Amino acid sequence: MRAMVYRGPYKIRVEEKDVPAIEHPNDAVVRVALAAICGSDLHLYHGMMPDTRIGHTFGHEFIGVVEQVGSSVQSLQVGDRVMVPFNIFCGSCWFCSRGLYSNCHNVNPNATAVGGIYGYSHTTGGYDGGQAEYVRVPFADVGPVKIPDWMHDEDAVLLTDAAATGYFGAQLGEITEGDTVVVLGAGPVGLIAAQSAWLMGAGRVIVIDHLRERLEKARTMAHAETLDYDEYDDIVVEMKKQTDFLGADVVIEAVGAEADGNFLQHVAGTKLKLQGGSPVALNWAIDGVRKGGTVSVVGAYGPIPNAVKFGDALNKGLTLRMNQTPVKRQWPRMFEHVRNGHLTPREMVTHRFPLEDIAEAYHVFSAKLDGCIKPLILPRAD
Amino acid sequence: MTESDVPSAYVRDKRTPPPSREELRARIPGWGADLDPADRPSYPKLQYPADTGAHWDFPERQPGAEGRERSIEHAFVTPAFGTAQPLHGLSGAIRRLAYQRFSEGRLAHWMLLIVGDRVDAWESHLRSFVSGRPDVPATGLRGELTHSGPGSREGRSDKRHQVLDPVVVAGPWLAAAGATALGARAVVRALRR
Ligand SMILES: NC(=O)c1ccc[n+]([C@@H]2O[C@H](COP(=O)([O-])OP(=O)(O)OC[C@H]3O[C@@H](n4cnc5c(N)ncnc54)[C@H](O)[C@@H]3O)[C@@H](O)[C@H]2O)c1
Ligand SMILES: [Zn+2]
Ligand SMILES: [Zn+2]
Numbered sequence: 001m002r003a004m005v006y007r008g009p010y011k012i013r014v015e016e017k018d019v020p021a022i023e024h025p026n027d028a029v030v031r032v033a034l035a036a037i038c039g040s041d042l043h044l045y046h047g048m049m050p051d052t053r054i055g056h057t058f059g060h061e062f063i064g065v066v067e068q069v070g071s072s073v074q075s076l077q078v079g080d081r082v083m084v085p086f087n088i089f090c091g092s093c094w095f096c097s098r099g100l101y102s103n104c105h106n107v108n109p110n111a112t113a114v115g116g117i118y119g120y121s122h123t124t125g126g127y128d129g130g131q132a133e134y135v136r137v138p139f140a141d142v143g144p145v146k147i148p149d150w151m152h153d154e155d156a157v158l159l160t161d162a163a164a165t166g167y168f169g170a171q172l173g174e175i176t177e178g179d180t181v182v183v184l185g186a187g188p189v190g191l192i193a194a195q196s197a198w199l200m201g202a203g204r205v206i207v208i209d210h211l212r213e214r215l216e217k218a219r220t221m222a223h224a225e226t227l228d229y230d231e232y233d234d235i236v237v238e239m240k241k242q243t244d245f246l247g248a249d250v251v252i253e254a255v256g257a258e259a260d261g262n263f264l265q266h267v268a269g270t271k272l273k274l275q276g277g278s279p280v281a282l283n284w285a286i287d288g289v290r291k292g293g294t295v296s297v298v299g300a301y302g303p304i305p306n307a308v309k310f311g312d313a314l315n316k317g318l319t320l321r322m323n324q325t326p327v328k329r330q331w332p333r334m335f336e337h338v339r340n341g342h343l344t345p346r347e348m349v350t351h352r353f354p355l356e357d358i359a360e361a362y363h364v365f366s367a368k369l370d371g372c373i374k375p376l377i378l379p380r381a382d
Numbered sequence: 383m384t385e386s387d388v389p390s391a392y393v394r395d396k397r398t399p400p401p402s403r404e405e406l407r408a409r410i411p412g413w414g415a416d417l418d419p420a421d422r423p424s425y426p427k428l429q430y431p432a433d434t435g436a437h438w439d440f441p442e443r444q445p446g447a448e449g450r451e452r453s454i455e456h457a458f459v460t461p462a463f464g465t466a467q468p469l470h471g472l473s474g475a476i477r478r479l480a481y482q483r484f485s486e487g488r489l490a491h492w493m494l495l496i497v498g499d500r501v502d503a504w505e506s507h508l509r510s511f512v513s514g515r516p517d518v519p520a521t522g523l524r525g526e527l528t529h530s531g532p533g534s535r536e537g538r539s540d541k542r543h544q545v546l547d548p549v550v551v552a553g554p555w556l557a558a559a560g561a562t563a564l565g566a567r568a569v570v571r572a573l574r575r
Contacts, residue, residue, distance in 0.1 A: 007510075008503035010520040010551045024444040024462050047503075050495035051477060053467040054506040072442065075435060090462065091436030099429040106441055109452035109459045113486050116462075122477075123495075126464030138462045142435040171424045177417060178400035198410045201417040203400025210539060223410050230539045244390035244397055260540050267543055271550045273496070290391075304492050326424070329431075333416070333423045342412025360529075363522030367544065370529035 002380055003132030004358045006056045009047030012359050017057070020128065020136035025072035028140035030082060034157045035130045035377040036061040037358075037365050038086075039187050040300050043257050044121055045362055046270060048277060049302050051110065051122040059377070060086035060118040061161045062130030063153060066140075073140045082144040084137055085327035086161040088116030088127060091142035102324035107138065113303065115324065123303065131358060133379045145331065155338055157376065158188065158345035164330040165298050166192025166254065167343065170200055172296035172321040173250035178203035182239060182248040182288060183224070184281045186214035188348050188374045189298060190254035194222035195343050197252070206242060208235060208284075210261070213371040221347050229261050239288035247290030255281035256299025257306075265307070276304030283309045289318060297322035351375040451481040473502035504558070519552045 005015040020029050041058050043049050066080045076082065089096050089104035095115075096104050107116030108125035116138070119129015129135060137144060147156045155163075166189045175181060181197040183190045186209035197205045206225045207218035215226040227242070229235040240247060257277020260266050261284070269278030285295045286309050295318055313320060337343040350373045353361035361375045390396045400406075406413040419425045440461065447459035451469060469477055480494035510517040525531065535541050 007506065007517050007521070010547075011517060012521055013515075023446075023465060025442050026462075047499065050492045050499065052499055053473075054502050055467045057466070072437075074437065088462070090441050091434030092438055092441065096434055096436070097430060099424075099427075099431055106460050107462050109447075109450060109456055109463045110481070111453050111486055112455040116464075122464065122467070126466050128464070128466040139436070139441070141437065168424055171422045174419075177414075180400075196416075198406070198413045199416040200422065201414050203406070230537075246389075246391040246396070260543075263542060267546065271543065271546055302492075303486065304496075305489070329423050329429075331423075333421065337412065337415065340412060340415075342415060359522035360525040361522070363520075363525040364529045367525075367531070367534070368540075369525060369531055369534040371534070372529070 001133035002355055003057045003128070004059065004355065006044065006052060006058065007054060010045065012045065012058075012362055014356055014358060017132070019134045022068060022070040023136065024138055025070045026139050026141055027070040028066050028073060028076055028137045028144070029068040030062075030064040030084065030130075030135050030137050030144075031067045032062050032064040032130050032133060032135055032379045033081070034063050034153050035059050035379065036157050036162070037131070037361060037375050037377065038161055039189060039256065039258070040120070041362070042366050043277070043300060043302065045366060046258070048257060048270065048273060049121045049123060050304070053122060053126075056119065056121065057128040057132050058119040059129030059131030059135070060120055061157055062118075062135065063147060063157045063160065064130070064135070067134065069140060075141045076144060081147045083147050083156045083160055084118070084130070084144045085164075086117055087143070087324070087327055088118060088125060088138050089142060090139055099326060099329055100323075101326035101328055111303070117324070131355070131377055133355070143328065145328070148335065150339065151335070152346055154346035154349050154376065158348070158374070159331065159334060159338070160327060161325070162188035162348075162374065163192045163343065163345040164327040164334060165189045165325040166194075167196045167330050167334055167337075168323075168325040169193040169252045169254055169296050169298035170196035172294075172298070172323070173197070173200075173252050174294050174319070174321070175200040175202055175250055177201040179249035180204040180206070180243055181250045181252065183207045183252045183254060184285055185209055185254035185256075185299065186211065186218045186226070187254060188345075190252070191217060191222055191348055191373075192343060192345060193252045193254050193298070194218055194224045197250075198223065199337065199342060206248070211368055214373060217348065217373060221344060235261070236284055236287045239284075243290070247288055247293060249290060250294050250296065251285040251289040253281050253285040253295060253297045253299045257301050259299070269306070276302040276306050279306040279308050282306070286313050286316070286318065289316070291316045292318070294319040294321060298325065300324075348374040349376055353377055355379045451478055453481065453486055455485050455487075471502075471505055473498045473505055476501060519555045
């Protein structure tokens with residue numbers, strides 16, 4: 001089969017690989033119909049995630065058709081069209097039993113601090129991902145869901161991560177009616193977080209980024225006010241001015257380790273890898289939220305320590321909430337919101353690349369060229 | 383500043399109340415649909431799902447766990463695990479050391495894994511040079527032409543450090559090429575002597 005393969009930082013290519021096999025009785029093998037590149041993939045692509053091995057196939061957002069099932073699989077049949085949450089999870093450990101699917105303890109031998117994720121280095125379990133023609137799906141009775149007839153494929157693929165994460169991020173903000181919510185980052189995750197903040201009763205939603213086309217999308221798709229941080233000497237002061245010197249009631253950090261906006265931090269974190277990413281946006285969130293407020297962090301960071309302003313968080317009495325998204329838990333409610341048009345994931349899709357051009361897709365998405373917001377990957381059609 | 387100009391933060395209530403429900407509902411599709419926390423799927427944080435689809439108390443164990451690396455914070459290799467890119471070569475030895483010797487709580491664990499990553503990359507680059515498909519310092523650069531690279535960056539602040547990308551990406555390659563050239567010269571000189 002054809003598969004995206006990592007060749008080192010900033011280097012990927014498409015290679016011929018063996019079609020994955022059933023390795024556990026509850027495995028399925030899925031033929032990928034549509035995949036996407038996530039902001040999280042950029043951390044791998046830039047060589048920031050420890051134990052990212054040469055030859056690894058990335059990709060944790062995908063939908064497809066069941067090609068083969070293991071001997072103990074009961075709920076899926078060959079030919080079913082499924083959407084697969086980016087989390088690999090067992091459904092039965094201490095954590096899964098309490099709904100913490102992203103923190104499953106039975107799927108990632110390489111680390112206890114993070115669960116299993118498709119195509120996301122050996123630090124999350126060493127599973128090849130879905131930017132390929134086929135992918136192994138462990139615990140097929142637990143993760144995948146048949147795609148509802150009414151659902152658009154491009155919504156389905158975004159619901160496997162980016163959209164679910166935006167919705168989850170808004171929930172972590174513990175929004176109450178009338179709150180002023182600031183969303184840092186107008187990528188796919190931030191845009192859906194902004195849409196979701198309204199569903200939870202926000203009185204004002206302000207999205208901050210510096211990419212004009214994304215801010216435009218935040219205004220049209222998420223009805224948000226926007227601030228371009230390039231236009232301000234100090235965006236934290238602007239956040240205070242915008243909120244009558246209170247600070248925002250809730251800040252949702254949807255940027256993560258690639259954060260920009262502070263030259264030194266960015267270079268130290270993401271270029272020289274002197275810390276586990278650049279916590280610029282996280283620090284803006286801590287400084288920009290009001291005392292007693294909540295910071296929701298869905299932007300991803302690696303396991304290497306970061307220079308986070310923890311003292312400010314303590315002194316301000318903040319609530320910090322965060323996690324990798326337990327995707328499947330979001331779905332039943334989210335499906336209603338998508339069906340009703342309250343959440344519109346596929347509005348963010350700007351580019352569609354054939355799998356053979358995936359190196360170009362990574363470069364375009366990483367460098368944010370050509371107004372790219374969300375690129376999809378189409379495996380060879382047959 | 384008269385007293386009525388004093389900003390919200392210094393008095394009891396927000397000076398500008400949020401727009402009314404009616405106003406928000408009219409403007410925003412679905413406003414307030416999840417106003418009640420009980421409608422939010424991740425509230426409360428811990429919930430016991432009725433049925434996760436698991437029909438086991440503890441999953442069957444995937445064969446092949448013997449010798450597979452694992453975090454020493456785990457009691458055993460988990461019942462399911464990835465089998466992609468097993469450890470091999472020098473990078474494999476470095477990574478194995480990281481797993482066997484240091485918990486996830488130790489910086490050394492992660493730093494060794496990062497070293498393993500760089501060694502793995504160079505082992506692979508060297509192998510690629512004698513294969514039909516040599517690695518290059520960065521891929522996908524055609525996108526600069528097909529997706530209007532320079533135009534896209536016009537007026538953006540990240541232009542400043544994007545100019546560093548070529549240095550960060552190509553730097554190690556130039557250094558490696560330089561070192562190889564110096565090494566080769568030293569060998570040639572030694573042989574001549
Ligand atoms: N928690 C999870 O389960 C989960 C799931 C998916 C993605 N993520 C993470 O969410 C983050 C966003 O994902 P995405 O797909 O939207 O990525 P993206 O790269 O498309 O978007 C990130 C955006 O942040 C902007 N940005 C950079 N620095 C900023 C700053 N200092 N302030 C404000 N904006 C800034 C960028 O210009 C960009 O538009 C990533 O870190 C990703 O890893 C987490
Ligand atoms: Zn992701
Ligand atoms: Zn579990």
